[in-house]
Amino acid sequence: MSDIVSPRWRVETRTRASSIFILFAAIAVVVAFAAPLFVPRSGIQDLFFILTMLVLAQCWNLLAGYAGLVSVGQQAFVGFGAYAMFASVILLGLDPILGILLGGVMAALLAIPTGFFVFRLQGAYFAIGTWVLAEVVRLSLAQWKTLGGGTGTSLPSGAVRNMWGVNLVADLFGVRPAQAVDILCYWLALVLAVGSMAFIYGLLRSRQGLGLAAVRDNQQAARAVGVDALRVKSFVYFLTAFITGLAGALIYVQKARISPDAAFAVTDWTAYVIFIVVIGGIGTLEGPIIGILVLFALQTLLADYGSWYLLLLGLIGIAVMLFAPKGLWGLFTERTGIHLFPVRRILTGGPINKTQGGPDG
């Protein structure tokens, strides 16, 4: 086929908007790193929540939006990562930062047996299977009496305060250790969010990403041209388990108290995450960013109304799924054609300049 392609043809995945955006994103990341200088402590805690939920949302988005693996059981990896971190700090006396890394590794290891089960299931069965497995992990860890059994336990107060870097941050900003812990956790969340998004973006633009999009659009056709669908999907499953485990462990370093019901809560770690992705726009990297901002705004506005907040979130989620299945970001791109993280390959330089139609990716 290559002889037909004239040298004037080029495959591009960058657009002008995206090149400008990368510049702005770089500035935003630098500003975000400096945020503890001018943002009060409560603001840093809010930003920590936003960033960690963004990481979870990007993982679920990669799973459901790109790999077609609709999991309702990601709380298994959040909770398992968090418990692994607690075990390494309490039982092994490791530094919490090492504990976070261990949390990610343990979550990825957990994905081996769970993947073995859930990959036997298709579609909706997969969703139920992941949910059941998350329950099994929760009920099993509730038996672990050294870590508090069903009621849970706390990190020893010294462990977090003596974490690597806390003294340095405390001296640098002239703040008390408790506040320094928040700043350090925020920086770790920022590194995790930027790192995981950069990695996922790179993955989607790579050969594997193209294979992933092909599998999502038509599994039979993708397999016919030689894409190993199972391998691509398993890789995504392990990768998201690892990142989700890291995020879970980090969240619980900051919380410093764990219980099976909270660490494996389907509402906190899966329902919120699903709404973030769906409202923002599933199958795009921009969507979860929009979604977490909407969620945070709703949470702030409706903080005094208790369960009305979740009820409204559910209704918005249903409405978006029914009337704008590509989410808020999808509505925006349809009207403007702007992609900030373009992954679609565009053919340029030949007799025609634009390809039209066809699915993204």
Add this chain to the structure above:
Amino acid sequence: MNLLDALVQGILLGGLYALFAAGLALVFGIMRLVNLAHGDLIVLAAFLILALVTTLGLNPFAAALIVLPLMFAAGWALQYLILNRTLGPDILPPLLVTFGLSIVIQNGLLESFSADSRRIGLGTLETQSLNLGPVTVGLMPLLTFLSAVAVIVALNLIFYRTSLGRAFRATSDDAVTAGLMGIRSDRIFATATGLAAVVATIAALYLGARANFDPTIGPARLIYAFEAVIIGGLGSFWGALVGGIIIGVSQTLGATINPEWQILAGHLAFLAVLLFRPRGLFPRSVD
């Protein structure tokens, strides 16, 4: 005789899970729709029955009779107005819409009935029991199990002996061709979900009478129901009963070893079946 007792109690408990599962199996079998809000629909029906019992002083069985048509209408409208829009080759929309619905129902119930644990009182019926030689069984669990069998017999009769059932099966096999024969698939689907909501109401009566319930327990019951459906095999009603019994027996046997292992044992039994028969024990069709 502890083991035999656990076995019998487990089988009877399986009847309750089969009631949870039968509505799911119906909806799943006809339109491949996975209703993640099914557990919350059951809890909703239980609260409706409770509201009638407490405000009008009705007998719970009479209250359930009044709730039945209401739930049928709610299920019909839910399918016709919302869920029909989500059906298609992509499984994501129905999953996400019913997941959203589950959150909406839970929080709506929390707002209107508070988070308190409630129970539908049945008076002396709750404590009566039958002595069957080596084991003694409670009248309520026995009634639940018999109702489950009756519901499954009725569903099978509707499915295989009536024109409505023929329409169900035809739409399930090929909705387009069924449409050419004058069957309006959107109404058939709505009727199926209405029927599932009726079964959910029967399940709600026994759920509320046998144990405490609060607005948030739906998803936990839904998991047992799904396990029963998946163990039984796609769309098979008797399979759902067998699945329910397997979950129920595993739970009571697990509880005899250690009370904390009750729920875990049920899940592990499900995973074990999945390992050896990923398509369930009695798959009705291939897909």
